[in-house]
Amino acid sequence: MTQVEDAGVDARPERRRPRWTPTGRRRAAVAALLAAALYAPFQLVPFHVFQLTMVLVYAVALLGLNLLVGHAGQISLGHGAFFAVGAYTAAVLTHGPGLPYPLTLPAAAVVAFLLGLAFGVPAVRLRGLYLALVTLAMAIFLVPLLKRFEGVTGGSMGLTLPKPGPPAWSGLAEDQWLYFLALAVAVASFALVGSLLRSRVGRALHALRDDEGAAEVMGVRLPAYKTLAFAWSAMFAGVAGCVYTWVIGFVSPDSFTVNLSITLLAGLVVGGLGSTAGPVLGALFVMFVPSIAQDLNEAAPGVILGLLIIAVMYVAPTGLAGLAGRLIRKIPRKE
Amino acid sequence: MRVSAIGCAALLLVAVGACGGRESGGEAGTAASGQCQGQQTTGITDKSIKLGGIYPLSGPASAYGDIPKGIKAYFDYVNAEKGGIGGRTVEFIVRDDGYQPPKAVEEARRLVEQDQVFALFQTLGTPSTTATWDYTNQRKVPQVFVATGASKWGTDGAHPWTIGWQPNYVSEARVYAQYLKAEKPSAKIAVLYQNDDFGKDLLGGFKKAIEGTQLTIVAEQSYEVTDPSIDPQMRNLAGSKAEVFLDITTPKFGSQALAADVRNTGWNPLHIINNVAASITVLKPVGFDNVQGVVSSSYYKDPNDPTWATDAEMTLYKQKVKQYAPGADPNIPYLTFGWAVANSFHKAMDAAKCPTREGLRDSVRDLRNVPIDMLLPGVTLSTGQGDAFPIESMQLMTFKGQRWELFGQVIDTRKEFGPLTG
Numbered sequence: 001m002t003q004v005e006d007a008g009v010d011a012r013p014e015r016r017r018p019r020w021t022p023t024g025r026r027r028a029a030v031a032a033l034l035a036a037a038l039y040a041p042f043q044l045v046p047f048h049v050f051q052l053t054m055v056l057v058y059a060v061a062l063l064g065l066n067l068l069v070g071h072a073g074q075i076s077l078g079h080g081a082f083f084a085v086g087a088y089t090a091a092v093l094t095h096g097p098g099l100p101y102p103l104t105l106p107a108a109a110v111v112a113f114l115l116g117l118a119f120g121v122p123a124v125r126l127r128g129l130y131l132a133l134v135t136l137a138m139a140i141f142l143v144p145l146l147k148r149f150e151g152v153t154g155g156s157m158g159l160t161l162p163k164p165g166p167p168a169w170s171g172l173a174e175d176q177w178l179y180f181l182a183l184a185v186a187v188a189s190f191a192l193v194g195s196l197l198r199s200r201v202g203r204a205l206h207a208l209r210d211d212e213g214a215a216e217v218m219g220v221r222l223p224a225y226k227t228l229a230f231a232w233s234a235m236f237a238g239v240a241g242c243v244y245t246w247v248i249g250f251v252s253p254d255s256f257t258v259n260l261s262i263t264l265l266a267g268l269v270v271g272g273l274g275s276t277a278g279p280v281l282g283a284l285f286v287m288f289v290p291s292i293a294q295d296l297n298e299a300a301p302g303v304i305l306g307l308l309i310i311a312v313m314y315v316a317p318t319g320l321a322g323l324a325g326r327l328i329r330k331i332p333r334k335e
Numbered sequence: 336m337r338v339s340a341i342g343c344a345a346l347l348l349v350a351v352g353a354c355g356g357r358e359s360g361g362e363a364g365t366a367a368s369g370q371c372q373g374q375q376t377t378g379i380t381d382k383s384i385k386l387g388g389i390y391p392l393s394g395p396a397s398a399y400g401d402i403p404k405g406i407k408a409y410f411d412y413v414n415a416e417k418g419g420i421g422g423r424t425v426e427f428i429v430r431d432d433g434y435q436p437p438k439a440v441e442e443a444r445r446l447v448e449q450d451q452v453f454a455l456f457q458t459l460g461t462p463s464t465t466a467t468w469d470y471t472n473q474r475k476v477p478q479v480f481v482a483t484g485a486s487k488w489g490t491d492g493a494h495p496w497t498i499g500w501q502p503n504y505v506s507e508a509r510v511y512a513q514y515l516k517a518e519k520p521s522a523k524i525a526v527l528y529q530n531d532d533f534g535k536d537l538l539g540g541f542k543k544a545i546e547g548t549q550l551t552i553v554a555e556q557s558y559e560v561t562d563p564s565i566d567p568q569m570r571n572l573a574g575s576k577a578e579v580f581l582d583i584t585t586p587k588f589g590s591q592a593l594a595a596d597v598r599n600t601g602w603n604p605l606h607i608i609n610n611v612a613a614s615i616t617v618l619k620p621v622g623f624d625n626v627q628g629v630v631s632s633s634y635y636k637d638p639n640d641p642t643w644a645t646d647a648e649m650t651l652y653k654q655k656v657k658q659y660a661p662g663a664d665p666n667i668p669y670l671t672f673g674w675a676v677a678n679s680f681h682k683a684m685d686a687a688k689c690p691t692r693e694g695l696r697d698s699v700r701d702l703r704n705v706p707i708d709m710l711l712p713g714v715t716l717s718t719g720q721g722d723a724f725p726i727e728s729m730q731l732m733t734f735k736g737q738r739w740e741l742f743g744q745v746i747d748t749r750k751e752f753g754p755l756t757g
Contacts, residue, residue, distance in 0.1 A: 047448035051441065144561045147530065156531035158436070160465060248437050250466040255436045259394070290438075291445075294392075294431050302393045 112238020
């Protein structure tokens with residue numbers, strides 16, 4: 001691929017060259033995406049703005065999961081639990097002490113981070129299926145746990161909360177304001193993960209994923225990095241959960257069943273494990289495909305959704321991100 | 336390769352953005368003129384009316400997916416044979432939330448903003464309805480006859496656009512209390528309840544209803560929906576030697592409680608099982624011989640009950656369901672429920688002074704003894720100032736032979752206990 005591109009670039013006049021290096025093109029694409037994201041809420045009806053807000057929420061959660069599964073090669077079947085912890089942290093702090101909503105974000109991040117750190121400990125000792133089982137257990141016991149402490153969590157009735165209103169100076173509608181909050185959080189999260197992966201940590205995680213033995217020989221401290229990967233990953237899920245609470249304004253244990261964890265993992269795999277665009281594509285998939293499946297067949301949306309996932313995995317074993325890359329490469333270049 | 340993927344996502348966003356301007360939907364609604372001036376007429380014309388319902392068609396609660404089938408059959412029948420509701424053809428859009436509150440919010444917004452429905456005609460389940468009712472009330476969209484028995488739909492004053500339909504759990508509890516007061520005025524009672532809003536609502540209502548009587552609760556056990564078995568709870572309750580066992584459970588646990596009661600030959604209380612778990616499918620696995628004399632209550636006609644075999648409403652219902660919902664089994668009570676609630680909407684819409692959202696909101700809160708197809712004789716819809724519970728009457732039934740047999744009079748809990756307030 002590099003050779004083809006190089007040939008193409010060489011054919012251009014010398015001064016235009018920097019614009020078309022892979023980094024330049026990447027920056028241009030990210031800028032275009034951001035511009036579109038900033039423009040969209042002024043163009044779309046509130047319902048679509050709401051849908052895009054939820055896409056951003058899922059994207060942040062998948063970003064965290066991607067860090068753990070895609071980059072560090074660990075597995076988690078219980079990420080919905082971290083998401084729920086973030087959501088409940090925000091909800092309980094708003095409902096009880098009446099914390100202003102911007103402060104619930106760092107709180108949710110810290111709580112989820114610490115919980116992730118705690119769960120990173122078994123991750124050091126367990127691998128593969130055994131680790132998967134531990135994380136699955138976490139997702140399973142969380143729902144009954146949330147129902148127990150009724151005074152704090154509202155029990156199975158859940159908690160209804162006010163949504164963050166737009167400040168008067170902004171002139172925005174509520175849905176637009178929530179969208180921009182989610183967008184800000186998503187952009188910050190993506191930037192953070194980007195820089196994290198480019199640093200020593202990123203290289204250590206990749207080494208860990210590719211071959212634990214070799215990584216250790218090279219001096220990567222496995223326990224530390226495995227635990228940290230879990231903690232970081234949980235933190236992003238918690239942050240996503242907090243934004244979710246802002247957007248939906250209601251939390252209940254039934255919103256965070258095991259199903260959510262499975263959906264997140266499926267979304268990430270479909271989107272593309274270990275790729276930057278994977279979480280975004282996965283979030284789009286999680287948000288839109290179930291509705292499309294329902295439009296196709298009202299009676300059995302689950303069956304259609306399942307078939308769609310299988311189809312995607314057949315056509316694009318590396319996920320939608322990989323598929324998009326392959327398709328672009330197939331387009332013959334003109335030069 | 337990653338670059339291209341991001342580019343594709345950008346393109347997709349822009350494409351979505353190009354689909355429609357912000358002004359074209361969203362806030363845009365239509366208003367009536369004349370005597371109903373200024374009221375909202377979104378989703379309703381002289382020829383049509385558009386309704387949206389949200390049900391769990393998938394997931395663990397998908398058995399309720401039969402309710403919209405009954406509703407659709409009713410509306411199709413009315414459209415084809417009666418010229419619709421007041422000359423308006425009904426379009427009923429059903430969306431699936433899988434019993435997930437965030438999905439319900441999304442679907443509610445889709446129905447209101449994109450499909451521009453006149454009203455949400457039923458959301459199912461307490462969590463999904465709680466997640467959506469702030470939104471519908473903010474948007475001033477009627478959310479009528481929600482399919483959940485929580486009492487807050489009627490006691491809450493801040494959500495005038497939302498109203499329930501079926502008897503709430505507190506009313507049901509009052510019916511059992513009334514029965515016990517008359518039949519076993521000094522009974523000791525053991526209670527098993529599901530530890531959630533449903534179980535607590537019913538138990539709380541029961542405790543309030545027996546205040547100041549000789550009836551006492553001597554044992555109380557709860558279980559979680561996630562529990563595999565309720566046998567330990569049943570053993571504890573048996574130890575109390577209570578004369579009455581109030582069984583507040585959902586179907587799976589209802590079967591278990593009945594079976595445990597049968598196995599324990601040393602304890603033979605009067606077994607009262609709540610309406611939610613009183614279906615034949617719950618009793619069958621326990622064996623009909625073993626559940627003779629169990630007591631429950633109901634408010635609509637059971638399609639399996641031979642009492643109604645020649646009933647005109649029942650005959651029409653079975654015939655039309657076969658005709659308009661081929662493949663659906665009219666003997667499933669959820670379809671009957673759907674038929675009755677759709678008929679209620681029909682009557683409420685007919686009674687509305689204005690064919691507007693405000694008209695419907697006011698009409699469902701001003702129903703005066705409106706008879707409804709498929710409800711038990713004597714059970715009618717009644718609401719008014721300070722009473723936002725359409726159905727508050729039920730009749731007791733006892734299991735005899737292979738079916739439930741109604742007995743006694745319809746108990747109107749409004750008359751016996753006064754209005755229900757928060």
